[in-house]
Amino acid sequence: MTQQTSGLARWRLILVVLLLGGGTLALMWQMARLQLVEHEKYQKQAEREHWVKVPIVPDRGTIRDANGHPLAIAVSTFDVFVNGDFFQSRQRAEALGRLLEMSPETIMSRKLERGEKERLVAASVSYQRGVRIKEQAIVGVEVREKMERVYPEDSLAASVLGFVGRDNVGLTGLEKDLNLELGGVAGMAVYEGDSLHRPIPIAFRQVQPPKGGVDVILTIDRYVQRLVESQLDKAVAKHRAKGGTIIVMNPKTGAILAMASRPTFDLARLNLADNAQSELYRNRATTDMYEPGSVLKILTMAGALDEKLITPNTAFMDNGPVVKYGWTIDTWNGRHHGRETMTQVLQNSCNVGAVWISDLLGPERFYKYMKRFGLGQPTYVELSGESPGVVRTDVDPGWRPIDLATNSFGQGIAITPLQLATAVSAVANGGLLMRPHLVKAVRGEVGVRTFEPVVVRRVISPEAAKQLTEMMRAAAEDGESKLAIVPDYHIAGKTGTASISGEGGYTQQSTIASFVGFAPYNDPEILVLVKIDEPQDEPWGSLVASPVFSAITRDLLTYFRIPPTAMVAAQGTR
Amino acid sequence: MAVLSRLEKETSREGSGMGNSLWAVWGLLGGGILLLLFQTSHLTSTGYEVQRLEAEKRDWQRRNYQLEAEIGRLQSLERIQNEATQRLKMVPATQYLYVVGGTPRLSSGNDRETVPNRYPREQKETWSWWGRFWEDVRQWSAGVSQDLGDRL
16 A cells, blocks of 8 residues: 555656746747747847837928918917717716817717727817817827828918928928928937837936928019919909910029919819819919910010020011911911011011011021020929920921921920020010029028029020010000000010810810010010919900900009009000 | 264155155055046036937927917817807808008118008099199109119
């Protein structure tokens, strides 16, 4: 019995020893596995939990108008979420309701759906209010900070400014093109954290501070922009037009004071998923090409004057339509004036006269001047997606001799509104072509950097520019575009009525009505280009675009405090 | 006995010297520890203070942007126009009257320094013959002194 007992005890002992030994071995193996075999994996995991890396989002710079007024500014707002714990007490809803100025019933009604962990009860709550909610620390309530772009002037200059995405990165317009400057550089905080990833104050902590984005000060003047947009909206509605573009520039510096195009979009109602809306995001003043029509006669005339082939008084006989290479070219109204001076050619917007001048110039010189004026190449304004236009010259494949004739009065040549405004600015500026620009200065922590106007090149001589300006004054004040007249001021300008080319050639039903001019004509401070697409009631630039030019220019001359240059009585109906 | 008592005295003197040294060491160690403790606690509180100030700075920046956006909204042209037309019952100007005014002088005392003005300068008054004569003489003398100055 005793032997049996002692044998059992021995076996038990052996079993315990084996179990303990096995357990010890297993523990040792596990320790060895953790410490040696998978050492790196667990070290990294520990570091991940212990070392906290938090990116610091920089403040996005503000876009301001020429006078420093904010057009787009980044502000911090909060989204307020509630979770399941919140709904356990009505007092919590009352407390949150007081802070959000909402009824507790409204908040309580937003119960969680099955499988939902939290629900948004208020979005984009103001910073002060968000901070108050955070300080109250109501159970089940979480506030998350986010950056939001605010537009104090609503959708003013929407296609120029563009917008940012949820990640605070610019998606269109200047927000995209100047994203590097506006967005700044993100910083990083690296520190030893506790189990909740809160920094341990005396432990290691290194902060790479973010570099905030710079403020961008535009040449756009919000008053001018608003005036232009309001006049454009009126004109588009009045003439039931498909759209339109207006550009206001300072011809001496190339500064763009306003740039508007229709149709456009509302910055407060962005829907990136809507393809129809995405069509509206582009800036039509720089991306869309069109055949300018008779306004291009200014440039044809400029080339001939600069080459001294003509003077304003050079006579030409307009005895009827001209046949060129099998094509008949007539005047816009079928009238022929017999003996006409070059000034009268511009006044009457005579296509036959323009063809005569292009013959004098010849293709080589004609296209040389088109290129000098910047047609067929981007203006290099700060906006991306700019179209260079289509100018087919005599050395390009597909060019035909008839192209020279049609190009001379602005058909068969495609340019952007900004290219035309820049080219005519060169005439207003004594023959010097300036680079159009939208950014006046940038202001950062280190100071202000102002951008000086850039002279691209001399296009025509000052004498030719002066002669052409006088001719344009006569064209605007005594020609077909009397509705462009600005009372008490002398202006210079030219109308354009361009046919639109379609699949079956040019359509007669729809046109592009335009006017480009500057004032005061002898010392220009502003240049205005008005382009109305496919007006339904009147096709002519002189009837559709000229009155818009007059209304805008009159207000702008007063706004810029430019003294009257003449007492010219307004003609026609205003 | 006398020898023994002398030995005891010497031993106790040596013992008290060693005790003093020990006390000094303990004192130094204690002081060092206290200094370290003080530094650590100071570092901790400074760390918290820096964190608090950084958060406060960020908070003020956020409030600043918020205020600027609110000012921007209040100064927006849309709001100004609504206030002008709806509350103050103002209407857009239909007639323009241009007044040719004089060029105001600055209060700095420098007569030649004037406020920039785009409008034409004030026309000179028509003086009597002696007044015009005196003005001509004054201008002539100013021209002569200028010439002399240039030559010199």
